[in-house]
Amino acid sequence: MRQLSTIVERFRDRFGAVPRVYRAxxxxxxIGEHTDYNDGFAMPAAIEFYCWVAISPREDRKLCLYSEExxxxxxxxxxxxxxxxxxxxxxxPIGVTLQLEGAGFHLRxxxxxxxxxxPMGAGLSSSAAIEVATALALAEQSGAKPERVQxxxxxxxxxxxxxxxxxxxxDQFVSLxxxxxxxxxxxxxxxxxxxxxxxxxxxxxxxxxxxxxxxASGEYNHRRADCEExxxxxxxxxxxxxxxxxxxxxxxxxxxxxxxxxxxKRALHIVSENARTLDAAAALRAGDIxxxxxxxxxxxxxxxxxxxxxxxELDLMVDLAYQQKGVxxxxxxxxxxxxxxxxxxxxxxxxEFKEKIAKAYQHETGLLPQIYICxxxxxxxxxxxxxx
Ligand code: GAF
Numbered sequence: 001m002r003q004l005s006t007i008v009e010r011f012r013d014r015f016g017a018v019p020r021v022y023r024a025x026x027x028x029x030x031i032g033e034h035t036d037y038n039d040g041f042a043m044p045a046a047i048e049f050y051c052w053v054a055i056s057p058r059e060d061r062k063l064c065l066y067s068e069e070x071x072x073x074x075x076x077x078x079x080x081x082x083x084x085x086x087x088x089x090x091x092x093p094i095g096v097t098l099q100l101e102g103a104g105f106h107l108r109x110x111x112x113x114x115x116x117x118x119p120m121g122a123g124l125s126s127s128a129a130i131e132v133a134t135a136l137a138l139a140e141q142s143g144a145k146p147e148r149v150q151x152x153x154x155x156x157x158x159x160x161x162x163x164x165x166x167x168x169x170x171d172q173f174v175s176l177x178x179x180x181x182x183x184x185x186x187x188x189x190x191x192x193x194x195x196x197x198x199x200x201x202x203x204x205x206x207x208x209x210x211x212x213x214x215x216a217s218g219e220y221n222h223r224r225a226d227c228e229e230x231x232x233x234x235x236x237x238x239x240x241x242x243x244x245x246x247x248x249x250x251x252x253x254x255x256x257x258x259x260x261x262x263x264x265k266r267a268l269h270i271v272s273e274n275a276r277t278l279d280a281a282a283a284l285r286a287g288d289i290x291x292x293x294x295x296x297x298x299x300x301x302x303x304x305x306x307x308x309x310x311x312x313e314l315d316l317m318v319d320l321a322y323q324q325k326g327v328x329x330x331x332x333x334x335x336x337x338x339x340x341x342x343x344x345x346x347x348x349x350x351x352e353f354k355e356k357i358a359k360a361y362q363h364e365t366g367l368l369p370q371i372y373i374c375x376x377x378x379x380x381x382x383x384x385x386x387x388x
């Protein structure tokens with residue numbers, strides 16, 4: 001964990017002022033993958049990896065941004081015309097700035113220093129973390145008090161419209177609403193959620209394959225378009241539906257003739273994943289971790305075979321997980337095409353799991369994976385000097 005004092009010092013060296021500091025966590029999704037943009041159910045938890053934003057006001061209406069990760073400066077003049085995206089890290093904070101302004105929040109000029117410890121391209125929502133930390137920092141230092149749900153929506157819109165990735169709302173939502181030691185069963189239509197305690201007897205272990213994905217690069221958007229096409233076709237016989245959330249497994253089977261093979265596979269993943277997520281939540285409420293693990297295994301197979309967003313390294317990491325002691329369930333997490341897996345591991349075996357799976361994966365691929373034993377964390381917020 002980074003020290004607040006280090007960030008304050010770095011900010012002072014660069015901008016000559018004492019900043020306020022905000023942080024927003026990344027997330028891991030336990031189950032309910034690619035369901036968010038289908039108005040469905042997901043079960044993410046915020047994790048103790050953060051993006052930090054230090055901020056102090058300026059006299060003019062410029063935002064000067066500095067990224068520690070990229071050792072790079074960028075900026076935007078709020079009094080001038082909106083800039084175009086540049087396909088770099090600064091699209092995230094600038095996209096969020098434009099959304100906040102567009103929503104009627106009059107932002108003050110500011111200097112911002114951004115530092116993130118959320119692994120990039122690992123499917124752990126480094127994008128949402130930078131969006132949310134920036135949005136909170138900008139809003140609060142301008143005296144604005146948007147509701148957290150509105151902030152989540154604005155951050156999602158920034159990513160959809162400025163960055164060009166048609167992501168759903170899960171990541172931004174959980175980065176803002178995460179709860180210590182809990183996952184959220186999130187209804188992505190109503191944006192209501194139930195907090196589900198993760199028992200002390202299990203650990204969330206994340207295995208980063210070290211193979212990076214690029215969400216904006218097209219496949220993610222294609223999957224979303226496939227789902228929309230399924231809804232368009234099914235709506236000809238099911239006029240009440242607005243999203244795949246509204247389609248039952250029976251209805252999908254009955255009308256599969258309306259869909260191409262590929263679109264049917266995509267829809268079947270979504271419809272079954274929603275049912276699995278609700279069953280996994282019931283299992284967690286009942287303390288039945290093995291049943292939860294079974295749903296995770298099914299989810300991975302569905303993402304691999306029907307939604308086709310897994311890859312060799314993710315499949316290998318999942319297979320290796322099931323060869324270890326104390327594993328209740330394992331699956332890919334996040335958008336896919338690389339990134340990480342989430343493993344539900346008996347707490348007594350988590351240390352051994354970490355060591356053995358790292359060795360086995362390295363042996364098979366030559367890549368040294370990063371394995372994190374995580375705890376569900378609180379959502380984004382300001383840091384006080386007492387946190388130093
Ligand atoms: C990415 C997106 F940002 C989320 O909105 C979600 O769709 C996820 O992929 C897949 O469940 O993290």
